[in-house]
Amino acid sequence: MGSKRRSLAAKPNKEPKLSRTDAPAGLSPLDWQRGLRRQFGREQAFGLENLGSEPFFSEFRVSNPVSKSSYRVAIRGRGPGGNFCSCPDYATSELGTCKHIEFTIGRLEKKRGAKTAFARGYQPAFSELYLRNDGKRRLHFRAGTDCPAELREAAAGLFDLEQDGLLPEERFGELERFMAVASKSGHEFRAYDDALDFVAGRRDADRRAALLGQVFPSGAADPKLLAVLKAPLYPYQAEGALFAVKAGRALIGDDMGLGKTIQAIAATEILARHFGVSKVLVVCPTSLKYQWQSEIMRFTGRHDENAVRVINGGRAQRQKDYALTDFCKITNYEKLKPDLDLIAAWAPDLVIVDEAQRVKNWNTIAARALKRVDSPYAIVLTGTPLENKLEELISIVQFVDQHRLGPTWKLLHEHQVKDEAGRVTGYTGLEKIGQTLAPVMVRRRKSEVLRQLPSRTDQNLLVPMTEMQSLHHQENADAVAKIVQRWRKTRFLSDKDQRRLTCALQNMRMSCNSTYLLDQESDHGVKADELAALFEDLFADSEAKAVVFSQWTRTHDIIIRRLDKLGLGYVSFHGGIPSDKRPALVERFRDDPGCRVFLSTDAGSTGLNLQHASTLVNMDLPWNPAILEQRIARIHRMG
Template sequence: MMRSKRGNTKSAIKPNREPKLSRSHAPADLSPVDWQRGLRRQFGREQAFGLENLTSEPFFSEFRVSNPASKSSYRVAIRGMGPGGNFCSCPDYATSELGTCKHIEFTLAKLEKKRGAKAAFARGYQPAFSELYLRNDGRRRLHFRAGTDSPAALREAAAALFDADHDGMLPDDRLGKLESFMAMASKSGHEFRAYDDALDFIAGRRDAERRAARLNELFPLGAADPEVGKHLTVPLYPYQAEGALFAVRAGRSLIGDDMGLGKTIQAIAAAEILARHFGVTKVLVICPTSLKYQWQSEILRFSGRKGENAARVINGGRAQRQNDYRLDDFCKITNYEKLKPDLDLIADWAPDLVIVDEAQRVKNWNTIAARALKRIDSPYAIVLSGTPLENKLEELISIVQFVDQHRLGPTWKLLHEHQVKDEGGRVTGYTGLEKIGQTLAPIMIRRRKSEVLKQLPHRLDQNLLVPMTEMQMLHHQENADVVAKIVQRWRRTRFLSDKDQRRLTCALQNMRMSCNSTYLLDQETDHGVKADELAALFDDLFAEPKAKAVVFSQWTRTHDIVIRRLEARGLGYVSFHGGVPSDKRPALVERFRHDPACRVFLSTDAGSTGLNLQHASTLVNMDLPWNPAVLEQRIARIHRMGQTRPVRVINFVAAATVENSSR
């Protein structure tokens, strides 16, 4: 009995604890907002963060919360117990729309244990100074709180500008009057605090208004204004001029046009407009490694800028990259893999505009490269993606977060509203996506080929420069040395033996083959970039259900490495070459024409004449023939009578090789 009584007494005085919340399933009795706030309260109170009070105020003060594990710290301002009024400089607070975060909840938990906390919080936040601050509990809004020492004139002006019924909120239509009020407050002799996040919000709104007004002055006719095209060395199609002006007007934007509509030239045009009229002097292009030299080539070609300072490819080891970032360049071009190690160099260089190409290639936006990308700060940004939404809504959310972290709201809220789940909690689909499209309209422009068909050229040829791997360059250089020796001998003697002629032809052939892959030389290794670039191109192209493509290469071994990529993606194909018996060839052509699952026609020059392949409107040359007439014969397979769509011809050219020098 004694033990039972003692046990009952002990349980009776045990403090009540909040039930443990699941991170994956919301309790039935909690709204999604309360569940998310509860998770942050639960997680924050479990942490062993450091806490430093930055002022002499014991409770309603500013604090530094530090995480010893990540070696990061954030500024926390406490104004009360409830959500919304407090502030934290962490990304979660900025985007969650919950008005709280784990750092705020950790700080509140520590303050609650201090003597006098209950009375202080019951009395409320009553500072002597006045403050302009930003609340983010569902929507970002400016608020003003008058201090206890606030002069009567300042209180009167505040009453006319801010809405007292909504905790001193500034209505959107009164933002234009805020500047004069802040000037008055600063001159009043009374302490007036305007916090950084509030000032950034005001500056962003003002910049957008001024930029729009300036664009209306510069281009009163919009995309039809001939002045837009004068910013490049080549004319823009109307939809391209529209895209460039859209990107400049938005400041930070996503161009999601279909593949082949010229997203690159739109971004370059926007960069030139920003450079000439809005003070942009530093542009950072982030793209896949294989596209860096292509970007350099097109910037020089379209912008008309000259010299190595116009567009510099960032390469080499840390020391070389460090030196490159110190140089006074208009544009620097880097790849995703170098973002994390070079964040400090990029921050010191401080780009005005960041262009992110092929954003859809970052499949997992929780990778090191993706997290590093989101840490790059710049006033302007342009993201390019032919397929901004491929499979998961989360991919689009993360891309948009780089452009405008507040546009779509918090991820938890968006997924709650748009995901469709079965009874087991598995995501089975999405709903209400048209609402997301409307939300993105101010920052995202997307045109499909069918929408701008009349503006497109009948045929568009494009050389895509791709880099060589170290092993490719080794093979290429070995054979180049053979060629150089034979040429020197010919210059000296003006004679080549049959043996030398055969060796010369073989070495040149090997140089060309090495540009595709080392597999063409040893049939074992597969060091090369072209096949992977082709696969990435197909990922974009075949997002359109009926799209088909013809791929030419002089060598069937190129077919072998391409087929591996096609089969890995489950794409149907036919392979047409000289080894296919004549009676089997018509069936291959018929399958490509009529089988919806057959997306790719692989061909050697055996198929460069006599075939009608107008079912495709994209032709890719993995390697270019020496004879221009043979090249035109290839292109004529799809660019011929009966073709109802614009034709796109893509030539893969290995940079700094016999292919590039021969063009």
């Protein structure tokens, strides 16, 4: 029997598998991140379609059969920097590559002639203006083989050909003239979408700054700016509004109580009057939608039918609402994803995002949907831009300007402090982040603008009732209506009817806080949740304390549940507390740093002095205005 001999060719050494969480020793963060995308891209089963006529250096469509998404990829070589992909990762990572580019290169390398083609390099007949993002976004020019002499000469006078045709920052103003020369040359000249968007953004910013200088020559102190709304702006608020307009897309991160809403409304009016903004979308928590509607109408005087519309109801109703030509539409975070198509069709000019910190996890459905809402202008409002993790700030800023902070991997590498086990223990160099954000973010502390503020600031928050609250409220309102109707007929009320009337009116007021005040079982109502959210902002200041008034101790009960969940210390002060125990509660609130909230009823508040608190919240308003002033006097006293 003869034997068969089989020889096996040695397989090439495979690249070592890279960890997605820990950088290998001896590999820079940049090379690690590029390696991860190369590794991940080569493993994918994407679809690939050549959109051009060239086999290698062409434009391709890369499609993902799982997510049903597709991106345009341009291949100009093997190395990072010269290629392009329309995906978000390529736009922001500063790596010059992404999984779609690496997948495409991997597939092309398996084709016959690839080695020769990549060795020869990219030599198109046409010329290109393209954008590179190597730590900073910059324009480059690449001359084609058929580029005429006059265009080459014009390019040599503008671009730095020794640095891959880089456009120097100081020569940006001359680009428009060069592009006019290119368009008249008869030569094929390609300017890619990302490059054109970059150019348009720079031009818009320059024009906006020039026009603002003409309209408000005295800047934030200009009388025309201070009078842009029906209510006067404080100087720092005028500065904030002007800053937001000048930036185009901005983050207002002032302390709670400094009037972020009115600054956003003032900026909106400036954009509407001088920059053609006619469609504004406000995204806010559900409970604040009617508050926004009220304040826009109050401060701008826009009361006509198509001025300010709250988006409510089922899909069919929302579809009708988005089809209407309103100046402003107000929606909530939860409705963003299902309404993305309606929002895109309406095409807002300006998007205002209120209470951005409410979406703490920016990987949630609502947060991802928000990032897909497109508009030329954006204003994001949050009293706490950085709460717990740096990633929260990164995501908020990415909606404002996806390139401002650079890639997340780079920022975390530079600013995270880790222990030996790789756990994050803190952050370093945050002042550098502040400097980077200065062109798009304004943040003022109360201490900085104290002299501009009035001695006392009052704010009314409108909170809608839930369906169950409305049912209780309506039942008691019907009872009141019957008694009043009987009184109108007879001009007499029996003692029994008087008691019923008082009880029904009381029940109507109690139902506005929560159904718990009526049945002590259910808890339908959002006032306590809004209060909890307000506390998260307020207590970002480690020394802040608040007094909360309600006529009923049952309101204290539902608030206490939220305080326990937040881990906030409190005291409950009411008429049932023996007089000899009361001083100790006041002392604890005054002296204990962990005791942040003083819950009180009118019955227990006589003679209290709680001036060390900075905020007073009335969960319900008393019938008598004098009692309201007495409550406020607990923390605000003349002299």
